[in-house]
Amino acid sequence: MRITWFRILAVVAVTVPTLAAWADDWPQFRGPRRDNISREAGLLRTWPEGGPKVLWTTELCQGYAAAAIHGGRVYFEDYGREEREWYLRCLDLSDGKELWRFRESKTIRVNHGITRTAPAVDGRYVFALDPKCDFHCLDAQTGKELWRKSFLDDYGAPIPPWNNGQNPLIEPDRVILGVGGEAALMVALDKATGNEIWRTPNPDKWPLSHSSVMPAEIAGVKQYLWCTLFGPVGVDAADGKLLWHHARKFNVAIAPSPLALPDDRVFMTSGYDAGSVMFRVKKEETGFTTETVFDWTSEQWNSEVHTPVIFQNHMFAVGRTKRGLLTCLDFDGNIVWTSAEQAEFDLGSYLLADGLLFILEGKTGMLRLLELNTQEYRELDRAQVLSGDNVWGPMALSDGKLVLRDMRKMVCISVANDPQRAAADHGVGRGDLGRTSPTAHWSEAVAHGPGNPGWGGRPACQGYATCLWTPSAADGSDVRYRKLRVIGGRGSEPGQFRDELRGLATDRADCLYAVGDSKLAVFSPEGEFLRAWPTERPGYSVAVAADGKVYVGEQGQIERFDAAGRLLDTWKDSDRLGLVTAIAFVGDDVLVADTQGRCVRRYDRHGHWLGDIGKDNRMKGFLVPNRHLDFAVDSRGAVHIANPGMHRVERYSSEGELLSRFGHFDGTDPAGFPGCCNPTNVALTPQGNVVVAEKAGPRVKVYAPEGELLAVVADRDFDPNCKNMDVAVDSRGRIHVIDTVRLQVVVYEPEAGGTSTQPGTRAEEPT
Template identity: 65%
Template sequence: MHDLRFRWIASGAVMLAAQVATADDWPQFRGPNRDAISQETGLLRQWPEAGPKVLWSVEVCEGYAAPVVHTGRVYFNDYDRKSRTWFVRCAALEDGKALWRFSDKKRIRANHGITRTVPAVDGKYVFSLDPKCVFHCLDAATGEELWRKSLVKEYGSTIPAWYAGQCPLVEPDRVVIATGGRAVLVALDKATGSEIWKTPNPDKLAMSHVSVMPAVIGGVKQYLYNTLKGPLGVAADDGRVLWHFPWKFNVAVPVSPVVIGDDRVFLTSCYEADTVMIRVRREGDTFSAEKVFSLSPSDWNSETHTPVVYKDHMFGVGKKRRGLFTCLDFDGKQVWTSKGKASFGLGSYLLADGMFYVLEGATGMLRLLEANTSEYKELASAQLLDGHDVWAPLALSDGKLLIRDMTKLVCVEVGQGK
């Protein structure tokens, strides 16, 4: 795992390169390294009876949009049904006080929630994709809109069913987003939004709910994306397709590709599609992908969230039995599950300080699990949210855990406090 991170740092892909980022930031979907792992330490391993301290909470519109944190500021997407306005909200991490709010009037009807995208912040810009696939670039300090792009108009994207679900990827010199339609992925200039490259789309791949994942495979920096017709790798420097692995997914693909080591990619999805582990090989300038193994949904699959790679294992909430938290090895064998202990529905999770923070999707119960590869071990639990559909990803920064349900975003002190 650590190797991987170093490789990413070495390849300059990671947020550390951004000007004011600190180790404590959670600047994008799945955190600084897009792996749902926080580098923080010294977090509480036991909680008081009443659960960890709730610092603040704000009302949010129904949806699954998680916040990000950058230099003590929280950014998240929201919507107001009465005034029919879409927002990017910025608040202080310390007390939840509103700092600015970008609004854009548009009609978005709730379709199993409204908001489900996470912005990406690099200290200067905030990038956010709204439910109707308009891509906004805002000034991180003021919330002023610098540019916007309607992916539908510019790239002929089809707004996915249940609206956009992808979270933009910020790189030091560009922002990468999947469009479908006339391109698969595009890299845009952060300051102007002008196109740096686009990936041609002869197969007419549609935009999925997957977020683009950076990886280095065969020594080549690439962006991984998954579609209904299987995953592909795109060269980071010019956007050409390096490899494509045809695989049939059903209805929607919300789970992002999981990079394992330097050549394997784990792909799982919902609607009873088979999960597959592939190996990507480089021979000269050409890449090829082949199946290592596949799992039927009756074996294991994850429906919405992307598993976490840690200690040479994968951890994630599987679909079976209403969401068993599972530890899998890289051969797809289940090492342990939470069977008989807890069911997490479609709850999300992140890893920090050797512990998993896992939400129960149906009830909002937050459970703290020891991240080990031998057994399910719960350290603490707390009911901080109300069910139902607590499906949003979590965010952790500066000992503060940000979690949300369908009505509120809550900030909880899980560190030692100051």
């Protein structure tokens, strides 16, 4: 019995630090799962002016060595050139204060940098392979060396050109190293003692390079993948037996590591004209074999330094032959998109978290924030965090803090959404947050998982659109809407649209104006069709001026009609006007949303351009990857503009001064805006509340002017493929929403007793 309990305690002692590590630590190269993905959530989708807050900075000797983070401590290699000492340093993650520094006398000449690799730490031990291939196990708390190995002396391995580039792999009870020496190809060492658990023979003397060991399960067998200059190998994790070798020559040095893919495939890429290869590992009766799926020259595609990251069944990496372009590839090797003409990253590193890719420009140290997807390059923000050249070191993320380096310094920046959210990540209940309505509460009955883990105290939620939320107004009174009617629909009747329905507006009499195809249709306040007239081009937006003139926004022009539908004139501003997706009025001026210009343009009533709103921000315009820019004007003349790429609604003066903004990305909290780019459309209720429409999945919500979520009006009444659903609100507070797939208008009215029935401002021009 004592033996049993001892074993249980031993297992707990060994595994607890490891289990504790996975939540939000970055305990080794490429993170806890070796996939270069952090499971942290609630990160900033846009950064403050001047970039993310720098928490601390520390000077470094030149190199590329990345940090490992565990339990609020940062571990990394460094070197003192004057002292001729190799260091393993431990800092406090919160303030950068050095807790300990292990020193070893060692002469290392600069050879394209000195340090290259990240330690591996489990909270109890920290392991580091120094540039001269001496392997150290230190006490993670004190920095005292516990045991060590020498690749040269113990395994007859050479030091590779440009010094060591391999990052050790930690497992619960052991550490795995590819040694590539005369005595062994790979070894598993006991963490506590350094005793060898197994070794893989190396009869052909395949030399080590800079590749690191990667864990994988292939054909039902857990194994360790590694790449030598003579090709990738798979080693049985249980006993170290060599399972397979995919014979293929690599050149000079191999920095990337093998990447396991679905269907027992392995992808390996490298520099020095080695190209890339994908092969399938097969388990047969006689053993394992490999079969090439494709084999590329470097002229086709390869990555010089970094191993791709897998996201949404695609690979993402910076390719050499595409001039340092971030590239999205499918598993069949097809290039889906690149960052061509938008960004070049040289050999910069990247890290994925919360659907965001942090990626460095290798030549400049510019850090870019991307919303990663398989459709297109989509940048959210950028900041000059580091300085070039040769900014190639990998990053590490823990507790909302991103640790990254250039050739001279290591910097820790805050990328957490805000301290309150960070607190929520650590289990503080939603009621403590205060950012959204304190009276808001989750309806757990309709929230269902699995999916992204929610914050502390919140239910998990599958996708973005299936979490319903029962809101309450800030003053405690309920804000409810009910579906009133549906207008129009796909068809060829006068009140229907055949191919497209895009823009809505209401006039002072609450008549509804809808544009699409190449016509405009007018409906009574009760939804009855009144009249229609043609437009020269398909309409994307419509507005009704106080004098009854009807403005229709189209591609490159605005047509003006009288109330009866007679064409008055056509504004064409060929120098600047693109696709017009919204129109409104301020005083004597006409505001026009120009999707191609990514701004709101201001004209006088004669069509003379006066200026732009939104062009002078850091992104030189609004982020509208969905090709739709929408805005609304309140009774004070303030312009409320949906900035979907930034996940917020911004309020400007009519002169273009930013007055306020609200909104943030959140895929689980209904108060946030999910997906790549939401909200897409915006309107104002009579008392100035902000109505927004979202896409993927389609949803309509109402916010107080300050950004407090008041109501989720609808999220199930639309075709799931709807996007850019225009919204109009009449004087009775009724919300009209376009279903862009069914080509109909869905009308919602405030329920009696609600707070949205007060007359006041509306989208139509005030008299």
